[in-house]
Amino acid sequence: MQQEAREVVRDYTEAVFRRARTPMEPLNYEVDWADQPSRHKSYPGAPRLPLPADLPELPTLRDLHTGENLPATTRWSLAGLAALLRLSYGVLDRRMAVNWNQDVAKRAHLEHAVWGRGTASGGGMYPVEVYLVVGAGGPLLPGVYHYHTGAHVLERLLLGDVTGTVRAALGTDGPGTGGDSYLLAGIRFWKNSFKYNSFCYHVVTQDLGALLGSWDLLAPALGVPLRRLLCFDPAPLDRLLDLDSDAESVFAVVPVDWTGADTRSPAAPADATARVRARYPAFERSRRIRDFPAVTAVHRAAATLARPAPDTVESAAPRDLPGEPVALPAPRLDRLSRPLSAVLASRSSSFGRFRRPPELTAADLGTTLAFAAAARRYPADIKRTDGGPELTRLWVFANHVDGLPGGGYAYCERRHALLPAGSEPEGGMSAFLQQQYFLTNYTMGQVGAVLAISGRPDAVLDVFGPRGYRMLNAEVGTVAQRAYCAATAQRLGCGAVLGFDNVAMNTALGLDGTDERTVLFLLLGRHPEATADLAYRL
Structure with a gap:
């Protein structure tokens, strides 16, 4: 199974690296811009919790490079988490520059506006979705939340402490199993594949790294620890978020320990919350969503986990x-x-x-x-x-x-x-x-x-x-x-x-x-x- 999955991934990477000479399937693909997905995933029926909008004074890049003048290590606060989310993936401004790029005329119109974010993204598609699973020690009611990047709010998808599901997915002996809460970084392929089709998987996995790179800078600047976890079973997390794993899946888990949280919810058995799912459906703007066999195949293969010696x-x-x-x-x-x-x-x-x-x-x-x-x-x-x-x-x-x-x-x-x-x-x-x-x-x-x-x-x-x-x-x-x-x-x-x-x-x-x-x-x-x-x- 492992060897077969490796060959699928190798074949895909070879196609990616040679695409300048041998185009990837499907050939002559045309982007339907009128039917593109929304740049901001949302759950219209879910209760919304506004996040603090004020941004703190942060150290300079020089301080981060040298490790000097950084704040003392502490735990996360809601204001700190809000700053992390907004500065990394939230909308910060509307931008327009007069230059010779071919789409400059469109950018003057509202429907083609460019909204600036702190993290780079291939083609400006921003396919990563951020979810927050809050446990008993957090500043919010325990449950599952989605970060709405356009509105800078948390959408509450589920009430109840389901951190045991995350811990079970990480493995009983895995790192981060004692966290108060967890950030889950998932990728929705259609937000990129509608434009880049089969090339999508290569782009979005780099988009994930760009977001995590922003978090790597912001965490020490805010004085809190952050560690990305990439070795886990995504299936129970996808079920928890009510995701079709072939279309959207969790790619990274980041433990979050809250200020003033002295107690942690007990680790639940793997089957205790297996049937719990987010309650609200997501809004879908596109009338037609296309699947690309190469993306599905490489995603299924790359999801196969092997912990290295x-x-x-x-x-x-x-x-x-x-x-x-x-x-x-x-x-x-x-x-x-x-x-x-x-x-x-x-x-x-x-x-x-x-x-x-x-x-x-x-x-x-x-x-x-x-x-x-x-x-x-x-x-x-x-x-x-x-x-x-x-x-x-x-x-x-x-x-x-x-x-x-x-x-x-x-x-x-x-x-x-x-x-x-x-x-x-x-x-x-x-x-x-x-x-x-x-x-x-x-x-x-x-x-x-x-x-x-x-x-x-x-x-x-x-x-x-x-x-x-x-x-x-x-x-x-x-x-x-x-x-x-x-x-x-x-x-x-x-x-x-x-x-x-x-x-x-x-x-x-x-x-x-x-x-x-x-x-x-x-x-x-x-x-x-x-x-x-x-x-x-x-």
Whole structure:
């Protein structure tokens, strides 16, 4: 069973990585924009509980990077949880920028408005849904709640303490089984697949990681612990939330301990709450929902759980690379002095806005790399206490970087240096990158550098089983979110893209003949200082 599931996942990842050359099924798919799902899942019949809207003063990115000036560790309060939810996935503003991107004319109209959020999402689809399971020690009535991202409220779906169901899903000996309450991060595929069809699963599993990456930053900034749990049985949690597991499923569990909670509800047997389900149906805007066999197959396969032996996890990490390092300027931590709340509120993708000169500098690049690489050490049930091992590596395609010759490089965080991985292609890096990019929303000649996040999918699958694909992509998304934050703090432009020919990009970095592959790319550069932008803060 495990081997068959691994092969399904391997086949899907191979199709994803080769999609620039061999399109994925279904061919000639047309998006029905008029029938797209709502960007904000809601439960119209459920009671609503308004959440505090005031946002606290938060430490700077520099403080988070160095671990200095952080608040003392405490437990969660309702106000702290509200800040976590709003700054990570809630709507923060309406945005409009005048640029040459092809959809700029639509964005002036209300029905096509862009509503800014703190976390990046592939295509701006935001498919992750956040649920809160509150136990006896919480500040709310025990029960199950859904976070409505558009209204910043909790929708109460069920009354009663069902934390025993979560504990049973985590396993009697699993981590987090003693939590007061739990955040459940689920993914609704249709919110993405209506646009990206079979490619959906690759995108949404990175979206999950981006959200968890925001939580990794917000938790220490708020002075509370947070740990993602990825090894659990999703079936009882999906039943609890009344979800069709092929259409929406729980992907991550985060324990929450409340301030002043001295007692915890007893762990119920697995069958004690198995028949309890959320009471209210969700609203569905789409008249027709399509299923995509490739998404269903890979999701069923990747849901298969295998807990790795502790002495095997290191074998999933990227291997050391040879080469004479090229030193980078020390990270300019003074440029990370903006508060995290301000960074998340102003984070955006750089569609149509990259301009040069001035050039990106080696210091800009090095500061971004150092901050982003630290994202790979996050508290999780698949990690050691020091956050290792890292499942990903950062690479650089230096295009127009002042102080750095053009070419490919691997980033070594330990030495804060670059290892040469390929000279500048004939015809120049800009021409090469444009040839490998099969979309039309960026001009590579205006981009300073392209960062690539890589991993070893086969090794991860061998260690963690089929679910390792989700774990790898979650780390990729976490690194991307942190890169966005570093760029925003430095007032640089950043844009995550999946539109490169992975095969050609791997070859350019010398990865042919290895099991390491590029997974996601981030464009880095500068924006013009004078722009016609609108940001209406909510």
